[in-house]
Amino acid sequence: MRSIRLLAPLLLILCGSDPARGDSLFNGVDLTGWHADIPANDDADEPAESFVVRNGMLVSLGEPRGHLITDASHRDYRLVVEYRFAGEPGNCGVLVHSSTPRALYKMFPASIEVQMMHENAGDFWCIHEDLAVPDMLERRGGPKGKWGGKKGELRRIKNLTDGSENPVGEWNTMVIECRGDTVTVWVNGDLVNAGHDSTVSEGQIALQAEGSEVEFRKLDLTRLEP
Template identity: 40%
Template sequence: MKPSASRGITRPTGWRPPSNTASETGLARLAKPMKHSLFGAAALGGLLLGLWFGTVGCQTPTSSSQGLALFNGRDLAGWTHVLEDPTVSRETVWSVRDGILICQGKPTGYLRTTNRFTNFRLFVEYRWAPGKEPSNSGILTRIQPPDRPLPRCIEVQLRHGSAGDVLGLQGMRVAEGQPRFFEARGNPVAGDISGVRKLMDAENPPGEWNLVEILARDDVYTVWVNGKLVNEARGVTRAAGPIGLQSEGGEIHFRQVRLVPLPSRIEVR
């Protein structure tokens, strides 16, 4: 599938801006992703973010009006890894080919950035390996120590059929009492889990590229999948931590991983 180009990021073919038909209170009031240029000029970005949050002073990052390319398309500079089996090399699980980051999915673990982020707008393009069974993965955010195969973090789920779920793992919290909330305590791998399930299914067929957009602002996470608003989770644990890409079960490909840091409205300790 040939992607259609846009300034700063490539959107998959068939991408559509989110509609205004979300039926749940709160979701219908959320802002759309930027329609024409995800990373416009700093002034325009600041204005739009100000409208979103009622704060006129928000600005795009000073490092680049195009955001930060966490994956450079050539190698894994700026990333480190954690694997369930420490005797397995990083190269056995992750490789870069033709600008695509390929994850074999076994053993369980993740790549994570060496830099830490609290508030951000994150764009991740992924697909399940063409011709293979789709499986499980996730975008791990605000990762906390210690390193372990499934860390304490806030995960945006990529598991086939569940893309867009927001989960707090190992005791990281998502507030209860909101629509689609769920929790499970004492999971042998993930510890105490709390989360909010996606509002709708927006994944493309297996083998096609998907674009996930995550807006993390203090204790609120908003998620779009292929331009459709699929989730809002509130009461999310605030913490600074790396961004991670999960290895969990099946081959998955990542093409663009780009982040726009955002300022905090609440002091993070």
């Protein structure tokens, strides 16, 4: 674990520019550049907000469930996300290469999800897309014939570490690097997942409302050379 922590900053330097110089996807004031897709609001007389701006932070309220999606599509980038669970820890995620809305369970857009669920940060969940990692048989949890991104298939790819998250209430830093057909993830300096041969390499970025309140204070994107 110690060696992974020491290598992470070096890898970030070798891979490109300092993520601190990225352009923010969140302006700290409102949700300009984003739109929400909340299925429960389709027939609601008074649609409820799942995402708000509070004290300069973007907040996923957790309910009603859905996604906050960038208006623009992105490829070849490093995304730095600083987040924490505001109360009881639970589930959330960052979806990269998002495209078709409500592709799975009439809720989740086609994408590669980078999991933020408490004690599982850095898992991949494939949603009508797919990617590969080393040790697929062990980390995919079943035989190759069942791997995939659709209902009934083995969509989860377990992360590489345990204990990378900070204690509940403290801020976590997740770095997601998407370059070509690869997706690499660090949590608090630990390399927690690295996928390749992704079936998608471009799309929108989405945040989840998935049952727990989560605060985001940084969503900075740095473009990378292909």
